[in-house]
Amino acid sequence: xxxxxxxxxxxxxxxxxxxxxxxxxxxxxxxxxxxxxxxxxxxxxxxxxxxxxxxxxxxxxxxxxxxxxxxxxxxxxxxxxxxxxxxxxxxxxxxxxxxxxxxxxxxxxxxxxxxxxxxxxxxxxxxxxxxxxxxxxxxxxxxxxxxxxxxxxxxxxxxxxxxxxxxxxx
Amino acid sequence: xxxxxxxxxxxxxxxxxxxxxxxxxxxxxxxxxxxxxxxxxxxxxxxxxxxxxxxxxxxxxxxxxxxxxxxxxxxxxxxxxxxxxxxxxxxxxxxxxxxxxxxxxxxxxxxxxxxxxxxxxxxxxxxxxxxxxxxxxxxxxxxxxxxxxxxxxxxxxxxxxxxxxxxxxxxxxxxxxxxxxxxxxxxxxxxxxxxxxxxxxxxxxxxxxxxxxxxxxxxxxxxxxxxxxxxxxxxxxxxxxxxxxxxxxxxxxxxxxxxxxxxxxxxxxxxxxxxxxxxxxxxxxxxxxxxxxxxxxxxxxxxxxxxxxxxxxxxxxxxxxxxxxxxxxxxxxxxxxxxxxxxxxxxxxxxxxxxxxxxxxxxxxxxxxx
Numbered sequence: 001x002x003x004x005x006x007x008x009x010x011x012x013x014x015x016x017x018x019x020x021x022x023x024x025x026x027x028x029x030x031x032x033x034x035x036x037x038x039x040x041x042x043x044x045x046x047x048x049x050x051x052x053x054x055x056x057x058x059x060x061x062x063x064x065x066x067x068x069x070x071x072x073x074x075x076x077x078x079x080x081x082x083x084x085x086x087x088x089x090x091x092x093x094x095x096x097x098x099x100x101x102x103x104x105x106x107x108x109x110x111x112x113x114x115x116x117x118x119x120x121x122x123x124x125x126x127x128x129x130x131x132x133x134x135x136x137x138x139x140x141x142x143x144x145x146x147x148x149x150x151x152x153x154x155x156x157x158x159x160x161x162x163x164x165x166x167x168x169x170x
Numbered sequence: 171x172x173x174x175x176x177x178x179x180x181x182x183x184x185x186x187x188x189x190x191x192x193x194x195x196x197x198x199x200x201x202x203x204x205x206x207x208x209x210x211x212x213x214x215x216x217x218x219x220x221x222x223x224x225x226x227x228x229x230x231x232x233x234x235x236x237x238x239x240x241x242x243x244x245x246x247x248x249x250x251x252x253x254x255x256x257x258x259x260x261x262x263x264x265x266x267x268x269x270x271x272x273x274x275x276x277x278x279x280x281x282x283x284x285x286x287x288x289x290x291x292x293x294x295x296x297x298x299x300x301x302x303x304x305x306x307x308x309x310x311x312x313x314x315x316x317x318x319x320x321x322x323x324x325x326x327x328x329x330x331x332x333x334x335x336x337x338x339x340x341x342x343x344x345x346x347x348x349x350x351x352x353x354x355x356x357x358x359x360x361x362x363x364x365x366x367x368x369x370x371x372x373x374x375x376x377x378x379x380x381x382x383x384x385x386x387x388x389x390x391x392x393x394x395x396x397x398x399x400x401x402x403x404x405x406x407x408x409x410x411x412x413x414x415x416x417x418x419x420x421x422x423x424x425x426x427x428x429x430x431x432x433x434x435x436x437x438x439x440x441x442x443x444x445x446x447x448x449x450x451x452x453x454x455x456x457x458x459x460x461x462x463x464x465x466x467x468x469x470x471x472x473x474x475x476x477x478x479x480x481x482x483x484x485x486x487x488x489x490x491x492x493x494x495x496x497x498x499x500x501x502x503x504x505x506x507x508x509x510x511x512x513x514x515x516x517x518x519x520x521x522x523x524x525x526x527x528x529x530x531x532x533x534x535x536x537x538x539x540x
Binding site: 002003028029031057058059060061063065066077079083086088090108109110112113114121134135136137138145146152 | 219474497
């Protein structure tokens, strides 16, 4: 089974309102996903949250995947849920290293900590986030662990030596 | 003229440190106080971060399954169900009905065990020392069943990708029904101790109110959302396993305060007993493993699957690149997202209410930090 192209009335409506925003629409194992250009992200999310866009009022999850071999390495994934329609939708935004992605905290306040975690683990900087700082790792940590070029045995030795008083945590 | 001291300051920032008997783990909350009233707060987490998502990229799908139990260590069986079902969805494999019903029985037993820990520790935080002994006594019976089934009490690794490893032992059905009969009067006992208790009502009514709109905006799920009058349970709206074939109710609260969330969880325990009885009746002999090869190599693609864990919506986003190791496993932790609501819920309350609200959110730091 491979991802199949997806077509629906919602997709037509979105393409009408935001021409050129959606570059890919596939469905796989009953979940449809749209790839959105980052300039259109916040207005499209606002539209999806309203009644006419499908009432996707719950942002279930926001995360990222690192594909270092691609030209733009990060894929930011949003999972939305609509109580009214009882279905899920996935949005994807492709961002390169060093690119700033607009924050959706103005649409769904859930995204506050979720985006902080993506920033912590991947180094993706969000524009418009009220309080972007590390959440799971200590504040002075250097490096973003979930990137593919961060080895699993590596730790920030400088931080460990300064704060724990030992040579290395390995 | 004496110098001004700290006692003259009107705002204090006080640390409710990572080491605290009532924060249910290593959670640090910075409280901004005006006397005893909370003006604002900030949570600092990450003390228990173990890099589970990074580890997943270096293990095979089957090798990663035991790591999943260690996140929400209080409810390991439901963590296992979520992961195993996500990979089964990716593979597109069907589970035979006997395996489905066994998974449901163990998941509901685990829900009861998780809610028992919540009840005992929540009551203990608010000063009621008796319920914790009773709830842990009942939890022993559940853990005995788990130990007889899969050998472990806490971090069970009960299921495999494709079905079950172990078939039910002789007497499993009888013991489950015996537990249901033994447990139902105990829930009445807990309610007699707390539900109409004057001190309990004073400490929980009106504390930590979360409106339905705020709850949905903050992404809160599980009993916290149901306490705010939103009847939403993944077992009903997007059923997995065989939950669409059993009958049970979804309790909701009216006001969204701590007392309503307490009632919701106690009712959920009763509904779990109902589900267990129905599943035991529906158990029939048959195979316990679906068609999965020895080596698990799912097709290229990504899948998001979520279940109703005792704490909320537990989701797994698994990305596969066609090899034996997953490319990315993202765990959507219910406690992490629910903990965001803490700041909103404790504004204007006293410091003692902070303890009540942390307890009612039912967080487990292993899941918050992963």
